[in-house]
Amino acid sequence: MTVNPxxxxxxxxxxxxxxxxxxxxxxxxxxxxxxxxxxxxxxxxRTIYFSLxxxxxTTPDQRTFxxxxxxxxTTEDGVALGFLQDPKWWGAVKNTLLFTVVSVFLxxxxxMIIALVVNSTFKGRGxxxxxxxxxxxxxxVVSAQMWSYMYNDSFGLIGRxxxxxxxxxxxxxxxxxxxxxxxxxxxxxxxxxxxxAGLQSLPSDxxxxxxxxxxxxxxxxxxxxxxxxxPALLVALVFRSLDALRVFDIMSVMLGNVNAAATSMTxxxxxxxxxxxxxxxxxAVSVAIFLIIMVIVVLYVTAFRVKFD
Amino acid sequence: xNLKTTNPALYYLQRAAFxxxxxxxxxxxxxxxFWAVLTSLRSPGDLFLPPAQFITAETTFQNYTQVFAxxxxxxxxxxxxxxxxxxxxxxxxxxxxxxxxxGRFRFSGxxxxxxxxxxxxxxxxxxxxxxxxxxxxNLGLYNNPVGLILTYLIFTIPFTVWVLTSFVRDIPGELExxxxxxxxxxxxxxxxxxxxxxxxxxxxxxxxxxxxxxNEYLFALTFTSTNRTVPxxxxxxxxxxxxxxxxxxxxxxxxxxTVPLIILVLVFQRNIVSGLTAGAVKG
Numbered sequence: 001m002t003v004n005p006x007x008x009x010x011x012x013x014x015x016x017x018x019x020x021x022x023x024x025x026x027x028x029x030x031x032x033x034x035x036x037x038x039x040x041x042x043x044x045x046r047t048i049y050f051s052l053x054x055x056x057x058t059t060p061d062q063r064t065f066x067x068x069x070x071x072x073x074t075t076e077d078g079v080a081l082g083f084l085q086d087p088k089w090w091g092a093v094k095n096t097l098l099f100t101v102v103s104v105f106l107x108x109x110x111x112m113i114i115a116l117v118v119n120s121t122f123k124g125r126g127x128x129x130x131x132x133x134x135x136x137x138x139x140x141v142v143s144a145q146m147w148s149y150m151y152n153d154s155f156g157l158i159g160r161x162x163x164x165x166x167x168x169x170x171x172x173x174x175x176x177x178x179x180x181x182x183x184x185x186x187x188x189x190x191x192x193x194x195x196x197a198g199l200q201s202l203p204s205d206x207x208x209x210x211x212x213x214x215x216x217x218x219x220x221x222x223x224x225x226x227x228x229x230x231p232a233l234l235v236a237l238v239f240r241s242l243d244a245l246r247v248f249d250i251m252s253v254m255l256g257n258v259n260a261a262a263t264s265m266t267x268x269x270x271x272x273x274x275x276x277x278x279x280x281x282x283x284a285v286s287v288a289i290f291l292i293i294m295v296i297v298v299l300y301v302t303a304f305r306v307k308f309d
Numbered sequence: 310x311n312l313k314t315t316n317p318a319l320y321y322l323q324r325a326a327f328x329x330x331x332x333x334x335x336x337x338x339x340x341x342x343f344w345a346v347l348t349s350l351r352s353p354g355d356l357f358l359p360p361a362q363f364i365t366a367e368t369t370f371q372n373y374t375q376v377f378a379x380x381x382x383x384x385x386x387x388x389x390x391x392x393x394x395x396x397x398x399x400x401x402x403x404x405x406x407x408x409x410x411x412g413r414f415r416f417s418g419x420x421x422x423x424x425x426x427x428x429x430x431x432x433x434x435x436x437x438x439x440x441x442x443x444x445x446x447n448l449g450l451y452n453n454p455v456g457l458i459l460t461y462l463i464f465t466i467p468f469t470v471w472v473l474t475s476f477v478r479d480i481p482g483e484l485e486x487x488x489x490x491x492x493x494x495x496x497x498x499x500x501x502x503x504x505x506x507x508x509x510x511x512x513x514x515x516x517x518x519x520x521x522x523x524n525e526y527l528f529a530l531t532f533t534s535t536n537r538t539v540p541x542x543x544x545x546x547x548x549x550x551x552x553x554x555x556x557x558x559x560x561x562x563x564x565x566x567t568v569p570l571i572i573l574v575l576v577f578q579r580n581i582v583s584g585l586t587a588g589a590v591k592g
Contacts, residue, residue, distance in 0.1 A: 022416035024495045032407035038462040040429045041363045043440025050439050062442050114334055137574040139524040141540035142563040146345045149556050155356045197586040246433040249526045253544045266435045273439055274531055283439040290436035
């Protein structure tokens with residue numbers, strides 16, 4: 001950024017160039033900012049706006065203001081209309097949180113094991129690294145169908161073979177664990193890739209020194225690797241947790257949209273909004289999901305002091 | 310370290326345990342995919358066979374011919390391609406402008422813009438679903454691939470801007486300064502000086518954004534009714550005559566949409582890893 005102020009081609013003062021470049025930067029950013037405002041900002045504003053109205057998806061113009069009624073409202077006859085009063089919503093919240101905590105935990109543990117294995121030297125290391133990319137490259141819908149087939153009670157390797165014809169996905173209590181297994185299989189690779197990248201940036205001389213001091217591999221892992229890996233690990237955790245909290249594809253494909261509504265917050269919101277055409281009610285649920293996710297982002301960032309730049 | 314000489318028995322036991330772990334990991338990662346490929350190559354009647362006989366049963370391509378003859382699947386492939394390529398090209402073009410500005414220029418408010426872009430990339434898609442639905446209906450873009458291209462920008466743009474910015478920062482500044490001194494405009498500098506250097510980054514970013522757009526399900530399911538993309542077609546695949554799920558054709562369709570991605574990912578393996586870490590670990 002050091003432009004020679006006396007260069008003959010541009011006899012302008014550096015300060016002038018800085019100001020000119022600042023103006024140019026705005027023009028370069030403008031298309032992106034307009035696109036973001038159009039597809040994210042405006043729709044988010046509309047969602048928040050609709051959440052305060054009672055309206056049907058097909059006739060959004062005929063709406064009645066209900067304030068926070070979509071969130072919490074009891075009629076004089078004692079009928080509860082707000083989604084916060086709906087046990088099905090709380091079931092979806094509970095299932096989503098369980099899904100997020102368990103799957104992200106398992107992905108981190110498995111991802112760490114796989115990354116440590118791939119990071120050590122052995123024959124066939126390149127092949128394993130390549131194999132790692134396969135589940136990650138498979139579309140979520142495809143992996144959901146693959147596993148639905150394996151869970152199938154009359155055809156499936158797991159459903160028929162291992163469990164002897166048990167319909168794993170028909171029962172809500174077992175279904176959530178079956179879904180966790182799918183998500184863990186699909187995204188452990190992603191976690192392993194990020195951890196591997198972190199591992200490869202660690203200084204090797206520290207391990208040599210630790211070896212000299214006679215520290216065991218186990219001690220080295222807990223005292224050196226894990227603390228040094230913390231920043232990379234935390235960012236990976238944030239991204240995976242947020243992905244898991246907004247999960248929809250797996251539930252929708254493997255359970256159908258009706259049962260997906262009981263198993264994921266996004267499924268619940270989409271069913272209200274699209275299948276039941278409740279524009280206001282569905283928007284209110286969406287706003288709640290947005291708030292939950294934003295609160296979790298802020299908690300993560302402040303609690304762990306995650307740095308993004 | 311010299312376990313091999315001091316205690317060979319323990320050494321070989323450790324190595325054996327390690328290789329066993331490697332095999333378990335490889336099996337875990339690949340077995341479900343292998344089983345899907347196998348199923349796609351078996352006739353519907355063979356699906357009932359126990360695993361050992363299923364593996365050795367006759368190989369047939371009938372599921373693939375059936376899938377390719379399916380008009381829904383054909384259209385799905387076409388629409389997926391249009392939507393993914395369209396949103397990726399737009400994102401790369403305008404995203405590279407933004408990345409150039411964010412990676413090279415100094416101006417006030419830059420930090421805020423970076424945070425806004427990052428915030429959009431962690432946005433739950435459901436939070437904009439109703440707003441986008443009404444926007445798309447008002448624009449007359451329901452069931453139109455253009456509507457999906459537009460809505461997919463919500464995740465392709467933040468991603469491309471973020472990854473490209475970190476690439477732009479790593480490009481040495483001398484090249485661009487020479488162009489600046491010669492009086493080139495920022496767009497000339499971007500297109501003629503930086504784009505050629507950024508080519509690998511553009512390809513990597515484009516590929517990763519393409520994979521995301523190709524896989525997208527929620528918007529595709531919600532904003533289309535008949536002009537569906539391939540994930541929605543696969544999720545709702547039903548046979549003409551069977552009451553149960555036609556697993557053979559579903560697996561064949563799944564393999565058809567997955568294998569090109571796997572090939573691309575394997576070819577660009579190194580770039581993918583650097584792109585993912587630029588997008589996630591650094592930011």
